Amino acid sequence: MTHRRSIRFRLNLLFGAASLVALAVGVYGVSTLRETRHSLETSRLRQDRLNEAHRVQSLLLEGAREVGAFVAGDEASGDRARQINAEAEAALERLEEAAQDQAERKVAHELLQAVSGYQRTLERVVFALKKERLDYAKGVLPRLDTLLPEVDRQVDRLVRRQHESSLEAERRARARTGTIVWVVGLSIFGLVLLGVLLLIVLQHWLVRPLEALATGARRIAHGDYGAPIPDSGTRELSELSRELSGMGRSIANYQREMVDRERLAALGEMTYAVAHNVRNPLASIRALAQSSLPDALSDQVRESLRQIIRSVDRLDRWLKDLLVSLRPIKLSRQTEDLNDVVREVAESMETYATQRGVSIEIDLCELPCRASIDRRRLDQALISVVSNAIEASPRGERIRMSSAPLNGNHESFEIVVEDRGVGISSENRTKIFTPYFTTKSGGTGLG
Known part of the structure; x- marks a missing residue:
């Protein structure tokens, strides 16, 4: 047996499928937005660290210039050099703590060690010059000249690393942005496709069956009571088509009954004429049989005459019944x-x-x-x-x-x-x- 699905069930099924698709797209879109936001935040943080690395590089260069001025005889430059190097060292510590991976942390740590060594050597040189221990200072100064290129190399390495990380984060952010554009485009396309599918489904489930029912109803209205009403696949429209077909059959039956009633009415009019035309000859037949009964030649003839009288009486009663047949039978x-x-x-x-x-x-x-x-x-x-x-x-x-x-x-x-x-x-x-x-x-x- 074919199980017909109702329109409500089919629309709920369609709505459920559309809701699942929309939910999936929404979840994917939200996830993509979160990842994009994370990528943008990562890109911003890496850009901040890159700026911090450039600042460290600038501080170290400025500190090197102050050291040169101090060696040339400017005593205040020594204190400024130590302060600048301490500030660079603090910035490196922050970079090491904010490192996103082991390689970045290693580069920041190695640069921090190089700067710390450079700072300790600078402290000894400044201390020796302030105490006028020129021989000791001259012995330590070559050490600064040796550490400074290493510091520069480590700074360049840190800057390159931060620049690469910043570019990678920016690339990921652009990729996520492209994904968002793709998801939005796919969502728009899906909505358009869903709308077209909805129109097709409604055309198949509702519009065409309703048009067929309207055509059948018009044929019934024009007198074609036996017009076939197509049976739709939906339960409600199938019931409606059966009701329309039943209505057509009921109208046809009612019309036949009206014709039969008209024929019966005509028969009733004929009944009176037949009754009046037949009862008079019957009365003559009965009177003749009744008058012949005493003169019957034999018992058999006498019984036949009695049978005639009984039959005439029965027929007369039937004629009387015909006269009242149009009235309710009592x-x-x-x-x-x-x-x-x-x-x-x-x-x-x-x-x-x-x-x-x-x-x-x-x-x-x-x-x-x-x-x-x-x-x-x-x-x-x-x-x-x-x-x-x-x-x-x-x-x-x-x-x-x-x-x-x-x-x-x-x-x-x-x-x-x-x-x-x-x-x-x-x-x-x-x-x-x-x-x-x-x-x-x-x-x-x-x-």
């Missing part, structure tokens, strides 16, 4: 024995059965089958059924009429009429009580 109930009803109907139909070469057999309940019935209407119904059975039976066959308690209960009874005819097909069984329906060439469909 049963005139009376407790009677069903065996008598079966026996009388069998006797009244015996002549017609003999003419058709068919015999009637009765099998009555042993006990009286007393029930509350409308005798005239039950007679009418049984005679119609027996008449149909006679006409459907081949010559030489028997029709069996029986009465018996229903399910062994003596409060309810059944009357069964059996024949050997071809029977009623399964497709016609639901139509046998429809007015004017008949399978006989000369039938009226009112029996």
Whole structure:
């Protein structure tokens, strides 16, 4: 069995998929933004360290100039040189602490050691010159000349390292910025694609089925009540299409019922004319039979005349029933024995059965089958059924009429009429009580 999904389920599924995609893009975008922010912050810090390295380089150069001035005889330059070198040493300590990796930390540490050695040597030279120990100072000065190139080399190394780190951080920041641009572009493309997909899905799930339903509704409105309504794949629209189809069938059935009612109304008008035209000849026939009854030549003729009188009386009652058939039926109930009803109907139909070469057999309940019935209407119904059975039976066959308690209960009874005819097909069984329906060439469909 096909399980139909509702429109709400499908829209929720589509919304859920879109939400998952949007969530994934959002999470990736936020992650990329955080990484970009980190890269930019790293780039800024590396640029600050690069500036700090340049400052250290400038301080060391300035300190070297102050040392030269001090050696030339400017005593104040010695103190300034020591102060400048101490400031450079403090800056190097900060660079070592802020190093991002082991290699950068190693370069800063080696430069710090070189500057510290240079600072200690400078302290000894300044101290010796202030104490006028010129020989000692002259012996230490070559040491400064030896340490200064090493310090310059380490400073250049630190500057290069910080410059490379700054470039790497800047490259990563640019790459992250490019990723953000790519994510934004992909998000815009995804939104456009999602919109197009949503339009296609809505066109398939809603627009086309609704257009088909509208077309079917217009055809029904124009009188094509049997117009096929396409069954959509969604549960709600499928139910709507079934309701429209059912509405078309109901309108068609109602229209047929209206036609049948009009035909029945016309039949009612004819009934009065038939009743008035037939009852007068029947009265003449009954009067003739009644007047001939005392002069009957034999008992058989006398019984036949009585049968004629009973049949005429029965037909007269039926005509009276026809006159009131257009009014609501009111049963005139009376407790009677069903065996008598079966026996009388069998006797009244015996002549017609003999003419058709068919015999009637009765099998009555042993006990009286007393029930509350409308005798005239039950007679009418049984005679119609027996008449149909006679006409459907081949010559030489028997029709069996029986009465018996229903399910062994003596409060309810059944009357069964059996024949050997071809029977009623399964497709016609639901139509046998429809007015004017008949399978006989000369039938009226009112029996």
